[in-house]
Amino acid sequence: MVDNFESLIARTPQQFRDRGIDARVCHVVEAIDLRTRRVSVQDTRTGKTSTEPFDYLLVATGAEPVIPAISGIDAQNIFAIKTLTGASALKQTLDSPDVRKVVVVGGGYIGLEMADNLITRGLDVTLIERGPHVMSTMDGDMGQTISDTLRTMGVHLQENEQVERFESQNGKVTAVVTDHHRYVADVVVLGLGVKPRTTLARMAGLPVGVRDALIVDDRMATSMEGIWAAGDCTASRHLVSNRLVHIALATVANKQGRVAGINIGGGVARFPGVVGTAITKVGTLEIARTGLDRHEIESLGLDFAEVSITTETRLAYYPGVGTITVKLLGEKGTGRLLGGQIVGTEGSGKRIDVIATALFSRMSVTDLIDLDLAYAPPFSDAWDPVQIAARQLSRRLTLPTP
């Protein structure tokens, strides 16, 4: 749906140089020496290696796709997108008239967005998901709506199946074999999530935590003097669970980069943490979540209640009205809001931001009812869908009277 890949480049090396930043592409840092405060760098175009001293070091090595070590994974036409170059190669392969059947492995954000785009291109798409429903960061009742949408779009969705191996011929993938079936495939796209790219930092002795993500404080400083880290390679504090989590999203990475930059430059800024907000779109279905899902709440041992309501995106009599389902979860006794999930037609998804803002400021479920949200017939009912859900949930939390 995007015309050309160049339009996706945020800034060129020249644009950095114009601002006085010596941005070196095609340079790989091979080692960090914290004692001598130097990095070893190889220029991949010349093969030449050099060392560079530093006063401050920012580790922003990002994340990389999870690639499972299963038989046949190295065959051609198995793609796990991590760079624009990789995406371009996938696009070229898909343009070949020989490609008809594509198998997507994994039903998370990347898997779903891939399946959506592949179907739009007129390909035969099978999506294989290990768990009982796609979108494991949403609860099962919400995941069901997403699965139904995928099937309506024509995606062959196979849930509760585990990929065991890939078959190939002349080096090219020909089939995906699961614990249940065998699927012929001209191309395979992996959407199995990402992991922090921290081997370099770990080898240098920087401390890591959850999923090997780098541990930083709220100024984005590591425990080593003068060494900072930001973006998809770091762990973040989850403000609802108070646990460290690894969330590789552009929003979080951008905020962390800003905070690290201000602090390294001598200013003071803090990154308080995340509440786990994410959004995507599959066909015309908007999908969003924030806070803790049922599984996360159970793992914390909290006593909770949940409710989900389905209503209209606009006032019921207004033309163009669609459907929105809002789910809220809250803690019994305290009445604390714990999380929210939304699936619905156009105009549904970004409503998650109200719940995310409420979680950020540690609101109760009854606080949500009181919010002064915008209403006019083209936008919602006089009771916003989020507030309808909050009213129902508040009754299940047996709150102390305010």
Next chain:
Amino acid sequence: MVDNFESLIARTPQQFRDRGIDARVCHVVEAIDLRTRRVSVQDTRTGKTSTEPFDYLLVATGAEPVIPAISGIDAQNIFAIKTLTGASALKQTLDSPDVRKVVVVGGGYIGLEMADNLITRGLDVTLIERGPHVMSTMDGDMGQTISDTLRTMGVHLQENEQVERFESQNGKVTAVVTDHHRYVADVVVLGLGVKPRTTLARMAGLPVGVRDALIVDDRMATSMEGIWAAGDCTASRHLVSNRLVHIALATVANKQGRVAGINIGGGVARFPGVVGTAITKVGTLEIARTGLDRHEIESLGLDFAEVSITTETRLAYYPGVGTITVKLLGEKGTGRLLGGQIVGTEGSGKRIDVIATALFSRMSVTDLIDLDLAYAPPFSDAWDPVQIAARQLSRRLTLPTP
């Protein structure tokens, strides 16, 4: 745009009776006697008057359109919509082939929505606004965009003009005369705002405040034992200015009604107040505001800064991208968020809810920057437009370092 008026009726008297509520339509309460705890009621169909005793009384008399006492106001075909019956009469008049030219007086929510609908019906529409720009609850820089949109839609917009009198022939309006011009009119629609309908309550001795709205506490109780009030006839606490305000909106009225009902029924509920959120749509332009505007902030004597940014509604490379302008206002020194305004294409307006939620929980402008809002290319940039504005505003507030 709505098929029939019946679909606008929320509940019929029979639906109320089915739930055990004796709903009497066509009954007018003529007096409230607080001492004997009785109301005098007239059945307008029979003319019969009776008295009804009460233990608790809820005053929910709503608001009514402001109708200026100027010459010629009583002519036929001058409409100030206050009931469905009135709207139906206007619709019938507009259906007449003789009606070509309609003059709308007042450029607030009602005036703009009327102008939008009249233009869609193919009528010749002139909108007369007394102030320098339409939408006086938005600042002038935002109002300009709205004025431009109205003109592009074909509305003859006349700002800085005051209506002085109406001309008529055979009892029907023929022209609107302002301090500058004379406009031929087959129909005139008044959109001059509403005022609380509290004559009955004031005559009974219930205390009123701002714009003669009834004064209630946060349980919706008046100062008279057992007498409650809710909806457009009451004043609300503005949580940003801490002043009493009269805001006649369905969202506020619904919340107040719920709180009054719970309390009268023996429960405990509170209505904390409003932050002044409102939204509307003119053509394809979405218009929303919350908190305090520049004029309100100046009247409070606060030292403030403001910023407005214009960016894309989706990620810039994403198809279907539109334009959104976000304005934020904050207090210098404290860094407190004071208000926000949005104009933009589809998907812009409801983003005001994030600002409304932030105001409700008394966030600072820098808190807005930290919010974990949802991002994916179809919905926004990695920095949400509200956060881009917050970043720029925070620099102008000379905040103490956090």
